[in-house]
Amino acid sequence: MGKVKIGIDVGGTFTHAVAIDAIGLEILSKVCVPTTHRAKEGVVKGVIESLEKVVKNGNISTDDIILVAHSTTQATNALLEGDVVPVGIIGLGKGFEVGRIKRETRVGKIKLSSNKYIETYHRFINTDKGLSEEEVKAAIDELIGKGAKVIVASEAYGVDDPQNEEKVVDIATQMGILATAASHISKLYGLRIRTKTAVVNACILPKMLETAEIIDRCVQKLGIKAPLMVMRSDGGVMSIEEMKKRPILTILSGPAAGIAAALMYVRVSNGVFIEVGGTSTDISVIKNGRPILKNAEVGGQRLYTRTLSINTVGVAGGSMPRIKGKKIIDVGPRSAHIAGMKYSSFIKVPDKVEIKPFFISPVAGDPDDYFAYRIKEDDEYFCTFTPTDAANCLCLIPEGKYGYGLVKSVRAIASSIAKLLDVDIVNFCKRILDIVSEKIVRCVNNLVGESELEKEFLTLVGGGGGAYSIVPYVAEKMRAPYRIAENPEVVSAIGAALGMVKDSIERTIVNPSKDDILKMRSEVLKSVVEMGASPESVEFFFEIDKQTRRVTVTAIGSTELHMDNGNERVLSDYELRRIVASTIGIPESSILVSGETDFLKVFTGSRRKKVFFSIFCIEEKISCVIDTKGIVRLQLKDAVVDQVSAGEVLDKVSDLIERLVVYGDVGIQLPGIFL
Incomplete structure (x- = not known):
């Protein structure tokens, strides 16, 4: 057997694990265990069980x-x-700004939800005369005496010189107390938000350290010498050692694994990834081969940490219907798994069956109109009728695909329920799927609008165990093309296994110089290499936002196997042209190469588009940048494509700005330029 990667995804209902061939991406083994929410060890117990079994x-x-x-x-x-x-x-602070620094580091209680808070205690040290060890120890003792379990050190302009913050952390560590330096969590200015971000990180440190140590021991017990990595909320992975320092980066880690799979396994360039689980559905946009990122929020408060933009909808393959009188009024958010119910698709019944219906409140405080039934009065198990059952009843799930059930049995059950509601089977099942699809379609449309993804290029990509139950029906409602990922039920576990080592550095710089950018590049390269990335595999992405003066440098690299290994075959021009043609909807014969490098090609094609109530037609030119592995990196309409040598870049950029700048009543509109 060759080299093997193992990925584990912790879902709301099940924990999936896969072992895949690192070269050919063939699945060697896959297992599924219930997610252990109620276990003493928490969900980590399911992680260990699935690892041992796979x-x-x-x-x-x-x-x-x-x-x-x-x-x-x-x-x-x-x-x-x-x-x-x-x-x-x-x-920590000094000078005439001491008053402001005190206020901004005293963040008070941080709200998590309606009745949950992070309790904080504050102590300020004036550093005008330096920072003594005695002062720090006294401050730590005072805070621990008040009830603090972890210490955060936060200094004004600590991102420029973190020595004092690091000194506090070192002293706390020597005293046997966990501590975090705010500048290690974020390099952005904005003392209050940076302090809050560090507090959120600190408040979960003990729990996450306990989790890391349990998994570490399990891996060692199994004799696995390979590095143990954890999924980050931005779609990359990081070492277990880094997770012990910055656990805040694992918020939304689960859904992020699905995005990683969409990018690296399913190869989505532009589209909406819909991962349908048993209880909820995660929806995200991928544009030009990259996911959409946003600032994380806790209790409605913005933090200085980046997460993937993922919207979660409380419906999925196992959602339970709610019925009032003879009408289905809603579906979800509770699922068969939460309520301990069986799906109708997977129980065998006679061709004609009469059910014994009843209604429940799955969790204390829930409405008491969730539908359930027994086949016989003395049955030891209860059942419900889910969207998966409705899809099976309408023969929407192909035979042999995940979620396919006992069609004759589920139709017999559906007939019995439909009779109680005075409707036919088809309308009964469609009503369930209509309610589910309406919620998902609304979310998809909102995300597409926010991300400015061209609807004409929109493809829905389904993953998760409930993908075949719901995604085709949603696509039909939206009149959009769709495809379902291979092995959809374990796609997130595959994403975890294929996740790239990733880290970002953000700084507030008024006029960033070449030296500023190179320094940030060196820092982030060092970080990802320390986390296990192969140096020669690292790619960099630079973003400069002139409005917020925020500079972001992101590094992404692979672990051990390089990005150009056997499963990363370089595609021919013919294959690339076919991908571009299907992406932009233009015949292959009308697409030409308009620029290329060793790693990227630009294909351009024209098409006629109807406008103004389809009365007129206009010529529309579309340019598509694609890498040699087949990932679409950029898609633009009516773009000017020029190819120059590296030494001519500055002159060419100046020329393009002069040619394409637009002067209007509201000022100057500069063209977007992509290198």
Whole structure:
């Protein structure tokens, strides 16, 4: 057996694990265990169980394993449930701004939800005369005495010179107390938000350290010597050691694994990825081969950490219908899994069956109109009728695909329920799927509008165990093309296994110079290499926002196997042209190469587009940048494409600005320029 990567995804209902061939991406073994929310160890118990089983079932030698990566819901759950510790803040500052610094580092209680908070205690040290060890120890003792379990050091302009923050962390560590430097969590100016971000990170440190140590011991016990990685909320992976320092980066780690799979396994360039689980559906946009990012929020408060823009809708393949009288009034958010119910698709019944219906409140405080039934009065198990059952009843799930059930049995059950509601089977099932699809379509349309993704290029890509149950129906409602990922039920676990080591550095710089950019590049390269990335595989992405003066440098690299390994075959011009043609909707014969480098090609084609109520037609030119592996990196309408040598770039940029700048009543509109 060759080199093996193992990915584990912790979902709301199930924890999936896969072992894949690192070269050919062939699945060698896959397992599914219930997510262990209620276990003493939390969801980590399911992670360990799935890891042990996937290795055993695949008869995999631990010597062949080169990577183990898992997503985690521990950070998210801790914040949602208020399973956090009080945090002591040591504010540091000097000079005439001392008053402001005191106020901005004293953040008070941080709201997590309607009745959950992070408790904070504050102590300020004036550093006009330096920072003594005695002062720091006294401040730490005072904060611990008040109830703090973790210390945060936050200094004005600490991002420029973190020595004092690091000194506080070192002293706290020597005293046996966990501590975080705010400048290690974010390099952005904005003392109050940076302090809050560090506090959120600190409040989950003990829980995440406990989790990391349990998984670490399990991996060692199994004899696995490969690096253990954790999924980040921005779609990359990081080492377990880095997770111990910055657990805040794992918020939304679970859904991020699905995006990683969409990019690296399904190869989505432009589209909407819809991952349908048993309880909820995660929806995200991929544009020009990259996911949309946003600032994380906790309790409605913005933090200085980036997450993928993922919207979660409370409907999925296992959602339960709610019925009032003889009308289905809603579907979800509770699911069969939460209520301990069986799906109708997977129980065998006679061709004619009469059910015994009843209604429940799955969780305390829920409405009491969730529909359930028994087949017989003395049945030991209860059932419900889910969107998966409706899709099976309407023969929408292809035979042999994940979610396909006992069609004759589910139709017999549907007939019995429909009779109670005085409707036919088709309308009964369509009503369930219509309610589900309306919620998903609304979310998709909002995301597409926000991201300015061209609707004419929109493709829906389905993943998750409920993909075949819901995505085709949603696509039909939207009149949009769709495709379902291979092995959809374990696509997020595959994403964890294929996740790239990733890190970003953000700074506030008024006029960034070449030296500023190179310094940030060196810092982020060092970070991803320390986390396990192969230096020669690292790619960099630079973003400069002149309005906010924010400079972001992102580094992405692969672990051990390079990005140009056997599964990353360079495609021919013919293959690339076919991909571009299907992406932009122009015949292959009308597409020409308008520029190229060793790694990228620009294809341009024209088409006629109807406008003004389809009365007139206009010529529309579309340019598409695609890499040699087949990933579309950029898509533009009516763009000017020029190819020059590196030495001519500055002159060409000046020329393009002069040619394409637009002068109007509201000022100058500069052209967008992509190199």
